[in-house]
Amino acid sequence: MTIGGSGDGRPSKNQRRDAARKKATKIRVEQRKKDRRNRVFVRGGIAVVGIALLAMIALVLVNSIRPAGPGPANMASDGVLIAEGMTAVKTSSLQPDSKTVPSKPDATGTVADIRVYADYLCPFCSQFEKANSDQIVKWVDSGAATVEIHPVSILTHKSSGTQYSLRAANAAACVANYSPDDFYAFNAALFAKQPKEGTAGLDDAAIKALVKKAGVNDELSEINACIDDTTYKSWVVASTDRALSGPLPNTEIEAITGTPTVLVNGKQYVGALDDPKEFAAFVLQSAGETYSTSTPTPEPVPAG
Incomplete structure (x- = not known):
């Protein structure tokens, strides 16, 4: 039996290099997609937090600057x-x-x-x-x-x-x-x-x-x-x-x-x-x- 000959079925050096490049390219593409998804989530989260903060500020302002209501009865003279x-x-x-x-x-x-x-x-x-x-x-x-x-x-x-x-x-x-x-x-x-x-x-x-x-x-x-x-x-x-x-x-x-x-x-x-x-x-x-x-x-x- 011949060992190590050209017919042993292992990829050549060039084939291994091409496979490595394709794998690296696929990893980079997947990472870019992941990064884009993360940015969307972060931006969405910031937007949600921002909206919540605005709502809280609005509520505080509404409660602290209430429209003036009628004065008390029996004090028409302020006394x-x-x-x-x-x-x-x-x-x-x-x-x-x-x-x-x-x-x-x-x-x-x-x-x-x-x-x-x-x-x-x-x-x-x-x-x-x-x-x-x-x-x-x-x-x-x-x-x-x-x-x-x-x-x-x-x-x-x-x-x-x-x-x-x-x-x-x-x-x-x-x-x-x-x-x-x-x-x-x-x-x-x-x-x-x-x-x-x-x-x-x-x-x-x-x-x-x-x-x-x-x-x-x-x-x-x-x-x-x-x-x-x-x-x-x-x-x-x-x-x-x-x-x-x-x-x-x-x-x-x-x-x-x-x-x-x-x-x-x-x-x-x-x-x-x-x-x-x-x-x-x-x-x-x-x-x-x-x-x-x-x-x-x-x-x-x-x-x-």
């Missing part, structure tokens, strides 16, 4: 007017483009018109409320005065990013809308539990607990939802802007420059915030009637 018997004066809610409706002072001149612009994070507002709330309640309850509370949020940036000032003012608007006769008690409760500037302030759960403590029962679930949704956020911002830009109705004071801004019959109180006797004397002077520091029941002016 809650509380009259004899500590009963809130009822008004309809206003559309965002509607003008505010200023409250009309007593035409007889025998009822003191007290208005307070306050921020729930303002420590000076808390001083005034704690010192004067009891006597204001006596005056209003007896019919000797009215008090109108205007919540504003000029200290929103001073609560470690939680926007406490704005959230508290929104909660006050929620109470005014659903349970206006409990507004003054809730207003006092917010000041009694006032956090310090620069802190996170009360969270929404703590604010809702104060609503319940203020005596709200019938509309509690609606108010809680209103707080969670910051329903009147845009209204708080707009009403604060109106107070800062003016004009303030029924007064020669053009606009507020800080809080508290306290007006009695259109005149601004600039005395000690923590001295109830000084404030009572100012009420007497501004109202043009004689009031005692305990019960400001009008007395007739002696004949000259």
